[in-house]
Structures are given as C-alpha cells and as structure tokens.
Amino acid sequence: MNRADTNRTDGPPAAVPDRPLGSTVALDIRGLRKTYDGHGRRVEAIRDLTFTVDRGQLVCVVGPSGAGKTTLLRCMAGLLDPTGGEIRLEGSRVTGPPRGMAVVFQEYGRSLFPWMTVRQNVERPLIEKGMRRPERRRAVADALDAVGLGDSGDAHPWQLSGGMQQRVAIARAVAYEPSVLLMDEPFAAVDAQTRADLEDLMRTLWRRLGVTVLFVTHDIDEAIYLGERVLVLSNSPTVILEDVAIDLPDDRDQLSTRSAPRFGELRAHVYRQIQQAKRGRPDQPSSRQRQKG
Amino acid sequence: MTLSTDHEHPAPAAGRRGVNRPAARAGLGLLGLSIVVAALEILPRSGAVDRRYLPPASSMAAALADLVREGDFWTAVTQTLRGWAAGLALAMLIGVTGGLVIGTVPLLRALTASTIEFLRPIPSVALIPLVVLIFGNRPESALTLVVYAATWQVLVQVLYGVADVDPVARDTARSYRFTRWSVARTVIWPTALPYVVTGFRLAAAVALILEITAELVIGVPGLGRAIGVAQSSGAVARTYALVIVIGLIGVAVNLAARAVERRVLRWHPSVRRETA
Amino acid sequence: MSAPRGGTAPASHRALGRRARASLLAVGRRLLLAIALPVALVAVWWVLTANSTSFFWPPLSSILRAFPDTWFGDRITTDVLPSLGRLASGYLLAVVLGVAMGIPIGLSPVLRALTEPTLEFFRAIPPPVLVPVIALFAGYTGSASKVITIALGCLWPVLLNTVEGVRAVDEVLLDTARCYHLSRRSRVLHVILRGASPQIAAGARQALSIAVILMVISELFGANHGLGATVVQFQRGFAIPQMWTGIIVLGLLGVALSAIFRIVEHFALAWYRGLRDADPGA
Numbered sequence: 001m002n003r004a005d006t007n008r009t010d011g012p013p014a015a016v017p018d019r020p021l022g023s024t025v026a027l028d029i030r031g032l033r034k035t036y037d038g039h040g041r042r043v044e045a046i047r048d049l050t051f052t053v054d055r056g057q058l059v060c061v062v063g064p065s066g067a068g069k070t071t072l073l074r075c076m077a078g079l080l081d082p083t084g085g086e087i088r089l090e091g092s093r094v095t096g097p098p099r100g101m102a103v104v105f106q107e108y109g110r111s112l113f114p115w116m117t118v119r120q121n122v123e124r125p126l127i128e129k130g131m132r133r134p135e136r137r138r139a140v141a142d143a144l145d146a147v148g149l150g151d152s153g154d155a156h157p158w159q160l161s162g163g164m165q166q167r168v169a170i171a172r173a174v175a176y177e178p179s180v181l182l183m184d185e186p187f188a189a190v191d192a193q194t195r196a197d198l199e200d201l202m203r204t205l206w207r208r209l210g211v212t213v214l215f216v217t218h219d220i221d222e223a224i225y226l227g228e229r230v231l232v233l234s235n236s237p238t239v240i241l242e243d244v245a246i247d248l249p250d251d252r253d254q255l256s257t258r259s260a261p262r263f264g265e266l267r268a269h270v271y272r273q274i275q276q277a278k279r280g281r282p283d284q285p286s287s288r289q290r291q292k293g
Numbered sequence: 294m295t296l297s298t299d300h301e302h303p304a305p306a307a308g309r310r311g312v313n314r315p316a317a318r319a320g321l322g323l324l325g326l327s328i329v330v331a332a333l334e335i336l337p338r339s340g341a342v343d344r345r346y347l348p349p350a351s352s353m354a355a356a357l358a359d360l361v362r363e364g365d366f367w368t369a370v371t372q373t374l375r376g377w378a379a380g381l382a383l384a385m386l387i388g389v390t391g392g393l394v395i396g397t398v399p400l401l402r403a404l405t406a407s408t409i410e411f412l413r414p415i416p417s418v419a420l421i422p423l424v425v426l427i428f429g430n431r432p433e434s435a436l437t438l439v440v441y442a443a444t445w446q447v448l449v450q451v452l453y454g455v456a457d458v459d460p461v462a463r464d465t466a467r468s469y470r471f472t473r474w475s476v477a478r479t480v481i482w483p484t485a486l487p488y489v490v491t492g493f494r495l496a497a498a499v500a501l502i503l504e505i506t507a508e509l510v511i512g513v514p515g516l517g518r519a520i521g522v523a524q525s526s527g528a529v530a531r532t533y534a535l536v537i538v539i540g541l542i543g544v545a546v547n548l549a550a551r552a553v554e555r556r557v558l559r560w561h562p563s564v565r566r567e568t569a
Numbered sequence: 570m571s572a573p574r575g576g577t578a579p580a581s582h583r584a585l586g587r588r589a590r591a592s593l594l595a596v597g598r599r600l601l602l603a604i605a606l607p608v609a610l611v612a613v614w615w616v617l618t619a620n621s622t623s624f625f626w627p628p629l630s631s632i633l634r635a636f637p638d639t640w641f642g643d644r645i646t647t648d649v650l651p652s653l654g655r656l657a658s659g660y661l662l663a664v665v666l667g668v669a670m671g672i673p674i675g676l677s678p679v680l681r682a683l684t685e686p687t688l689e690f691f692r693a694i695p696p697p698v699l700v701p702v703i704a705l706f707a708g709y710t711g712s713a714s715k716v717i718t719i720a721l722g723c724l725w726p727v728l729l730n731t732v733e734g735v736r737a738v739d740e741v742l743l744d745t746a747r748c749y750h751l752s753r754r755s756r757v758l759h760v761i762l763r764g765a766s767p768q769i770a771a772g773a774r775q776a777l778s779i780a781v782i783l784m785v786i787s788e789l790f791g792a793n794h795g796l797g798a799t800v801v802q803f804q805r806g807f808a809i810p811q812m813w814t815g816i817i818v819l820g821l822l823g824v825a826l827s828a829i830f831r832i833v834e835h836f837a838l839a840w841y842r843g844l845r846d847a848d849p850g851a
Contacts, residue, residue: 079744096747103748110741115763115840124759125749156840158847176749321682329687346705407603408610414827416778418785418797419819422804422812426625502695506782509697510789517698524701532705536698543693 026090026180026212027053027076033084034071045071047237049085055179058206058213060223062270063233064278069216072238073184076214077103089180102173106185108166112157118144119153122172129176143175144168146205163194167201174205180212188218196254199226203252220274224248224266225257232270234277241273348530356530357537366519373504373515373542376432380439381500387440388447388496389489395448396455397481413449417442417503425511432514435507443500447492454488455481490557494550501546505539516542627810632817635810640818644799652784652796655712659719660780664773667724671731671769672761681732692729696722696779697786709791719783723776730772734765767841770834777830781823796822 032049035042045068053059063069074080076087078097087094089101102125105111112121119140126136144150147167157165166186173181183202187195199222206213217223223230224246232241248262257263333350336342360366395401417438428434458481466476508517516539523531615629640649674680699718707714738761746760762769785797800815 077748079747097750099750101748103745105741105745107741110739111745113742113760113763114844115766116759124751124755128749128751128755156843158844172749318682321679322686325683325685325687326690328683343706403599403602404606408606411607411824414778414823415820416781416785416823418782419800419816419823421785421789422800423625423816425804426809426812498693502697505695506697506786509701510786520698520701524704529705532701536694536702539698540690540694543695544690547689547693 024054025052026055026057027214028088028091029076029085030088031085032072032075032082032087034068034075034080035083044237046075046082048239049233051231051240051243053180053212053214055212056210057229058203058215058227059229059231060227061214061216061231061233062218062220062223062274063238064235064274065218066236067233067277068236068238069218069233070184072233073103073182073214073216077101077182100179102176102178102181104166104169104173104181104183104186106188108162108169108186108189109157111169112165112172114156114158117154117156118149118160118168121157121168122175125172125176139175139177140171143171146174146208147171147201161194163190163198166190166198170198170201170205174209174211178211180214183213183215185217186215187222195222200254202226207250220267220270221258224263224270225252225254230266230270232273232277241277244270345529348533352530353533353537356528356534360531360534360538369514369516369519370538370542372432373508373517376435376439376507376513376515377500377504377546380436380504381443381497383436383440384443384447384496384500385493388444388492389451391444392448392451393455393477393481393485396452396485397477402452409448409452413445418506421507421510424507430512430514434511435504435513435515438507439500439503442503443496446495446499447489450488450492450495451485454485457488458484487558490554494547494554497546497550498543501543624809627813632810632813636814639811639814648794648799649796651712651794652788655715655787655795656719656780656784659716659783660723660776662716662720663723663776663780664727666720667727667772667776668731668762668769671728672735672757672765674728675732675735675765676761681736688725688729688732692725696783700783700787700790704790710793715784715787715795718787719780722779722783726772726775726779727769728772730768730775731765734768734772735761737768738764767838770838774830774834777826778823781819781826785819 029052030050032046033044034046035044049072061069061072071080075082076094078094078101081095089098092098113124116124122140122143123136126139131139140153141150144153147170149164149167149171152160152164152168157168160168169186187198190198202213202215203226205211215223215226227246230244230246232244233239234241244266246266248257248260248266330350333347333353335349337344337347337349395405420438420441424434424437428437462480463476466480471479504515505517507513508515508519509521510517512518512521516535520532520535520539523535611629618626618628619630621628674684696718699721703714703718703721707717742760742764743756746756751760784795785800788795788797789801796815796819800812800819803809803812803815
C-alpha cells in the first residue's frame, strides 16, 4: 500500500512534478477550481484542490457541509465543468463522464430506473458496454450475489427498502467493472444499522475487486473506518486542510476497530480539523460567517 | 456540459428546470410568437401556401380590426361569454353539491361509482341531436351541453377531494359531537378546496369548448356561429380573425382560472398534481 | 349445530368454509352495489317512457327494437368502420407527432421558452373550430380533411403533456444515464420516454375524448358517410328511435375506448402505480 503524497495547503500549492508513464496513479487532480457565476454574484465554491489517488486505494473525503464535496465529486464524474485546474483519470483528462468510472449517488431511490426490475437496472450499463448476453447474465448474477440480493432480481426498486436499493446501486456499479468508483455520501440516507452493514459490504467488495474508490461523506467515523486515507476539506472556498493516513489494520470490523484507541485518536484529530474549518480561517472572508458547531 | 443545479449557488442562465430569468423567458416567448407571425405573413405572400386558404397575417390583422369596430361582433362575444359563464356556474353548483353529498355518504359513493365511470366518457356530442330536437338553436341547447360536460370535471375532482380527507380528523370532529354541517365546514371543505379549484379550472376550459361547439354546430348565437357564417360566405380572413379571437379568449380563461387557483391556494400547503 | 368432534381438522374446515362464504358475500355485495344504480336507472327509463306518445322520448322498448335493423347491416361497413378508421388514424398520427416533437422541446429549455406561448395559444383554440378552418383547405367531404382535423385537434394535449413529462424526468436518472454512457437512443427510449410516460398518458387520455368529439363534428357538415353523419341524418329526418340508438352507440363508443385505454395504461404504467403507492410523495 503506497502512501501517496500529502499536500500542505498553507502557502502556494507546490509545483506538481509530471508523473512518469506506468505510474500507479489512478486519479490525478491538480489545482481544481470551481466558481459559480450568476445574478451578479460570484461564489467560489472550490479554491484549490490538488491530490492524487493511487490504483486500488480507498480514499475518503470529509468536510463540513457546504464544503463543496458534491461539487468535487460532480467535477470528477464529468458532470460539471471546473473553472480551472484539471482532472486526470489514468492519465487522460476528464471532460465529460469518463469511461471506466462508476458513480453511486446519495439519492438511491432516484438513481434506479423505477420501470425496470433490479436485474434490468444492473444489466443496463452492461448492455451499453456491449457485453454479450451470457456474460451479462453472469455478471449481473455475481454482482447481485456479492451485495446479498441474489433473490431480489425480479423485484422493482420501489418494492425494496432503502438499504436494499442502495445495494442495487452498488451492484450496478460493481457489475460495470469500473477502474474508479465514486461514491457521494451513499449511506447518508439510511439508518445506522443498515449503514454499518453497507460499510462492511463496501470494504469487502473493495478488497475483493481491487477497485479504486473515492468515498465522499460527512460522517467522520465512517471516513476513518473505511478509508486508507482521509482528505479533510475546509469550508468554502474549499481547499484540502489535511491528508490523513489511516494506519489502522486492514481487517476492520465495526466492534473492535471502532473501539481501538488509534481510532479514537484519528477521530479526534480529524474532528478538531473540521471544527477549525467550520470556524473559518482568519485571513479568509468566509471567517465572517460563523457556523454553528 | 451540464450546469449545476445546486441551489446554494447563484443560478446560471438556463438550467434543466428552465430559462431562469423571467425577462429572458418572456423575451424568448415573444420571439417564438413573432417567428410564427412572420411565417404566417411570408408563406401566403410567397405563394408557398394558397392565399385563398391561408391569408397573410396582415390581412388577418386587418379583418380583426374591422371586427372590433362592428357592434355585432361584441354582441356575439357577450353571448358566448354569457353562455359560458352560466353553464360554468351551474356546473360548479351541481358538481360541488353532488360531489360533497356523494363523497361523504359511503353508500352513495359505492352505488354511484360504476354509473359515474360509465357516464363520464360519454361524449357530449352524442347529445347534440337530442338537444337540437328539443331546444333548436336557442341558448338552452348550449347550456345543456356545457353543463353536461363541465359538471363531470367538477364532480370527479370534488370526489377526489372528499376522498382525501384525513379520516382521523373527521373522526375527531365527530367525537367532539360536531354537527354534520360543522364537520363539513371545518374538516371536509378545507381539504376538498384545492380539488374544487382544480375542477373549476378544468371545467372552465371544457365549458368554453362546448359553448363554442354548440354555437358552431347548432347555430346558437355567438362567436361560434359567426365563424360558421364567415367561413361559408367565403370571408376567409374574417374566419381566421374570429379563430384568433376565440383563441385569445381561451388563453384568457385559462390564465384567469390559474390565477384564481393560485390565489385561493396561496395559503394551502399542498400542491395538487392533476392531469392538466 | 352439532358439537365439535375434537381434533383440529373439523374446526379448520369450518373456518375455511366461513372464510370462503365471507369472501363470496363480499364479492356479491360489491357486484350488487355496482349494478344496482344502473339497473334502477334503466328500469326507471323503461317505465317512464313505456306508454309515451311524446315525440322526443319514445318508449325504451321501441328504441331497443330499432337497434338491430339500424346498425347490424351494411351500416357497419359503410358508416361505422370508416369513422372508426378515421378516428384511429387521426389519433395515432397526433400521438406520434406529439411525442416526437415533444421530446426535443422538453429537453431544451430554450426551445421550451420559445414555443410555450405559441403552443398555449393553439391549445386554447376549441378543437371544433378547426373544422371550418381545415375545410377551407380540404373541403368537408372525404376522409383527408377529417383525419387532419382529428390529428390537429388531438396534437396539442399530447404535445404539451410530453413536453411537461420530459422536463420533469428526474435529474438523478439523467445523470446516471450519462455516467454509465447510455447511448442517445437508449437515453431517449429507456429513460426519457419511459420516465415521461405517465404524463404522456394523461395527455393521450385527453386527446382521446377530443378525438371522438372531432370525429363526430367533422361529419356534421356537408354530405357524409360516418357514424356522426348517420345520427344527424336521423335527427334531421325525424327518425327519433333511430336517433336514440345512434346516441346510445356514440355513448358506448366513448365508454369502450375509455375502457381500452385504461386497460393498456394499466399494464404499461404498472410500475408507476407501484412507485406511487410505495412513495406517495413521488
């Protein structure tokens, strides 16, 4: 497991050296900037985000609300054009939704097609990919089994509970065999019990498939539990406050990992960073806005 | 490139939800209308379309100006509007009272359900021969057709409204020994009101259609009859001018009904999604 | 009632029998409620007009007696079928055109803003008014003008509802379609069209009633063959019982078409009903 470069955000961003060919970098974000213009107002949502994600890493992105996490994810997914900077997936620039990337949205109920069954939902991207029927069938069955929904193939999404619907969305992403998986607060809208199950499912799938995962969340505990690295974002205009390496053991489970002393230390550290972020930095205009802690 | 629809940030000029600046939207709408008018002017003049069938927009406008100066025209407008309003009022009366009564008595509801489902799709045009026989081309012909068609719109909506009443609220009122009338006033009416207003809007549109139909087909005095006369006497531009007038009246009726709906429902928290 | 014999089998048999009887009663009661009023109304009609000498209201018996001669004969092929054919052609034409035009307009906010006032104006024109206008081009007799009239009258509700339905397709669905690289054809067919189908169905339902109205009205002018024309000819010739049979046939046509539409909608939009039942806020 490589430790990727950590970035310091005080002072100007360091010149990032060009990566040699054959590197292990899956995602390369340099100087990402996003400003919204309209109605005479100009809002700088993201000021400067620069980081890399190695192949097969599970990186969590955490930050206060309004920090532009969703904006970052939409830029990376090619759904939003950045104002400045660039995003590279396996070396090529991202200008629209790139191939080899799958996204799991927070609103699972709205991302699954209600007129299709679960199986048809998972199968659709594979049809577009040009997979032949027998392989498709197998991929769909494997994906549904992997998320524990082997028997629910013929149901419609709205017949399932929230947690199950999100599993379908994950199965769809997994069956697609992406090289990078983006997840936008996927477990925010499910209950705590289900969230624990889904987190474990996520780690299991990640380790089995070796896919690169970028996981956006507002839940600090979840970020530390899941990730190998945690990127802590500041308030808007967003920059990276810190890139925290999570040196917890690879085999994690809800009970022992979360009660481990190291977990507590990391959690406290990240929590403190976020509190500082919410209070704003003294030299930024956003420090005038006081957020409730 | 998709533009962000994140509502925290200032909105771009055009998102998926629509052109955001109302001025821009009005401007584009006007532009669209102008293009249609321009086409209407150019196509007949250039010979692409026969002038005898589709006169240029300018001659339509001239015919319109002539119309407005005639007293007969305004008489016809009054006749049409009077028939429309009378029919609509009657339809609202029958529809609302009938709907409230049927909706609140479960036995009546069950008894009438199949009959309503059967009678509702019967086209009002089926009644035209009968109505002609009985009333000839007197305004009562139009009134019958209008009331028949418009009442269904109101009735169905009111039934939906009464069905939407929260049974817990109704039972609570009854347990406090409210009289039937009080229950209707305090519990049923507020719930049903949005539906009544929607029914009003739908009925207003249908009433206009049937009024014009009666005038056109049966010869009841009004704008519809004026169109028939103009067309059969070969006054082509005049025919189109009258069509435009009727269209404008239709648009005005729709806009007014929507305005009433918005006003009455301003305080109401719910939004009805009906088949428009 | 005999005393229970002991053991569970006889008791469960009785319970089953009770349940079966109860549900049979429930079905019977529902059926009774459904036909009670219609039967009563028909009976009242029969009785009230039984010995009628009124010109406009002949006895129901004579109306029913006139049915076979009037309708079961050549008239089906010379009048009824052509009318229905025109109805179907005009309606389908309107639906196809309305959906085909509605999709691009619904997807583009600029196109929507451009066309909205114009479309609202055309929609506000009462469809029967189109009859004399189209007659200017295509005359009153012959099938072409009628089909065009029906198509033009039915177009607006379909078009406007398609635009609205397409506009309201959930953005998350569209984003998902983009992320997974659905081809344009797939996006239109599998996402946009299906997502907008409930709203399109509402427009198609409206258009159906307009189609029937226009079918009849387009046949009321000039010498014609057709369902509406026949009924009016009866009326003008004062063949009253026959006229009444015509009214009943028109009514039945409306009911039958509505029933067919509901059945098709039931299967095509089963997913929408399920979705709404599961999530009433959707």
